Amino acid sequence: MQLTMQLMSGLAVGCIYALVAIGFSMIYRALGLVNFAQGDIMMLGAFIGYSILVAMPALPFWLVLISATALTAVLGLLIERLAFRSAVNRKADQIYLVLLTLGIGIVLSNSARLIWGANPVVYPIALSHQIYTVLGYPFPAVYVYIAVTMPLLLLGLQLFFSKTWLGISSRAVSDDREVAALMGVDAGRASGVSFAIAAGTGALAGVLYAPITYVSFDMGVIGVKAFAAAIIGSLGSIPGAVVGGLIIGIGETLGSALISSEYMDSIAFLLMIGILLVRPTGLFNRAIKT
Amino acid sequence: MNEPRAQGSIPSLILSSQILSTGKLRVRRDWLIFGVVMVLGWGTPLLAGGFYLYLGLTVAIYAIAALGLQVMVGLAGQLSLGHAAFVGLGAYTTVLLEKTYAMPFLAAAGCGMLVAGLMGLLMAQLVRLSGVYFKIATFGFGIIVYQIISNTTWLTGGHVGIRGIPAISIFGTALTTRKELFILEMLALTIVYALLLRLCHGRVGRALSAIGQNESAARSVGIPTNAYRMVVITIGCAVAGLAGSFLPHLMRFLSPESFGWHESLVLLIMITVGGLGSLPGAILGALILIVVPEYMRELAEYKMLVYGVLLVLCMMFLPTGLVALPATVAGWVARLRTRKK
């Protein structure tokens, strides 16, 4: 019984990691960028959701989810436009791009601390405490939202990237920016779209995670473990990001229960390093842009 | 067999000395800068004393760590996101050996460097991984080391930390004043700076620079890239360990908090703001990132935010760092001039 509960919560957390990892992988594929601010974008989405709830307490959770995601996506567009566009276009060295994202992450988390305060906050809705009892197991209500959102999102992404012009052109830009430009694709807009979607999925992660625990300005560290998830699943692969997220989520929960909870943060990276030693390019072996 | 024959003895001699002197000019310039930095570094805190001495003590330690990181990242392109962990390894090894075995400082610090260097070598085994994967692996490594330090409470005291740091003992004498500690730190900084500078000038430095700029091209001329990557990472981490050995003696206290993710980030910001690839730039970066917040005590809340904004602006507009400021500004001026036309 304990084990099933552990597995459930591992799966739920794993989905959160997966969401952040998807955004991370997408940005890497679209811009060749390792976005260390992804976790902080998730944090921002969570806080935006919080503010929406404070302003409109009666709003159904669905709407909070969607509006926070949309707002954060717009923010993502802005960040890409202002900060990344010029750097990616001048083919800046990897290290500058990494430091740029790190800097943006710091700015986001510290701005959040100044805006919303240093104390963690809880979503002021019933969902934060609601627990169903399913077959005798306690089942946090928010898990339902997670369980429904994940497949919907994956389906939506799949459709977007294969059926819409914007999606297809984004893929073209990911694969070869210059050739895509030659074909008339607006590389800037496509990257912006990819970034916006990645920011949106990060926000989804944040808003879905908030009812499980709380929201604080330094919860971006969770995103860092999502990097390990994206790497496990091979950078650039969306299904890989999902699998990686689940592996880490379950591995962490089981590991901390069975071994020790103090080393929980290390488990994600130990798993990652372990898998990389055996499969240096991750499990899904996607062709990586170097 | 393959040496092209000389085109004409006397003209080529003249030309040869010309080209050799160009290389030597660069070397001479670097040592001149070294001299200036050393004079300022030794002189200002010792002569001005008080607050300046206190700042100097902290800057010197981080400058040492930054120098090691600079050679690793700025020169050879091996981005490490967990560097503070190696500073921590040096700190804990030194203090534990001093307290448990009453080991004199030099030996203990040596062991600290050894431990940090060996762990660096361990992490360097991950160089088989390509680019991004390696970076994130270094980050993970830093987290794992930090957690190990924090959680082996029987050894390290965990988050409670270690107090009662013994005074540094060199050849029997205990260093009790700040001045004495500073002199020791500056000796270490001078030696590290000089040795790393010598390393950069020459065949190995050139190979590292080649690896940092285009790894596959470096391989295509026979440079054993994996071996050199491992070596430079080990050196960078050992130097971090040396810096770490001084830190607890300055703070009179040791806890894992000083060696986490944020501190790794600060070190990276130091070498970047100063100028990636430049040794004096690393020292300049350390100076700025330590001194400026001291004068902004009231705004301590905003410290990290300012760091972040600084970093972003720097990456967007001044990626070559402050040491290259004159050149960058000259470039802007030139571009403005052509646009006006």
Added chain:
Amino acid sequence: MTQGPILLELKQVTRKFGGLVAVNQLDMQIYPNTIHGLIGPNGAGKSTAFDLISGLTALTSGAVYLEGRDMTRVSVEDRVQAGICRTFQTPKLFEKMTAHEVVMTGRHLHGRTGILGSMFSIQAKRKDEHAIAESAFELLKFVGLQEQFNQVVADLPYGKRRLVEIARALATEPKILLLDEVASGLNPVETKAVGDLIEKLPSRGITVVLVEHDMRFVMRLCGVITVLNFGAKIVDGTPAEISTNQDVIQAYLGQPRSAEQARRTLRKKSVKL
């Protein structure tokens, strides 16, 4: 016709990428102090063959022998030490370095100062650096770049960047130099200069293999030419033999023609891509 022992041999070398066969059971023999051409229509597998010889790509099957030694499991760096050096279709330089410094990196294998030496020795290091700088400069003179030795390579025009890369490759004192489309992107003056340079190499003991699209260039310089199509060898031969070979003509042009028509068309085909 004695040519001496084979310098580089490819035996049944094959490279597959999933279902695509890029190089198909290729046999090649390259003799010392020759200039050997490797040509074929686009996609024939020429650059892949270079990747296989230089070690950038692993063989799916077959073997590569340098002076009888099996190089199949030897790394790129070690192959350079053994004497195989290549240039790239687009020059891969160290952008922040000067031309002189770039060529000096090519002398790495022939330098002696190690890490401890760099830090602690004075005389030995100075002598070593002196030797490296001198030999690198001599190579810059050889390719005609002595004026630009102190210019940062990022600022050099394309043609000169190519020359820097050649000088760097020569600095490794290769036994066999693989030049990948060395004439592409060069104007006629530059092309002739590079050709003159290459002509001098066999007399210095350097064997050259050229992958090229420029027919005139290949015909002028090469003693022997191997023609590939769809990853497999069509034929080996002298330039005269190749230009009249029906299979070669068919591969390039699509239909059999008279020898005279073929020669005319191939001469016209000095199209630089």
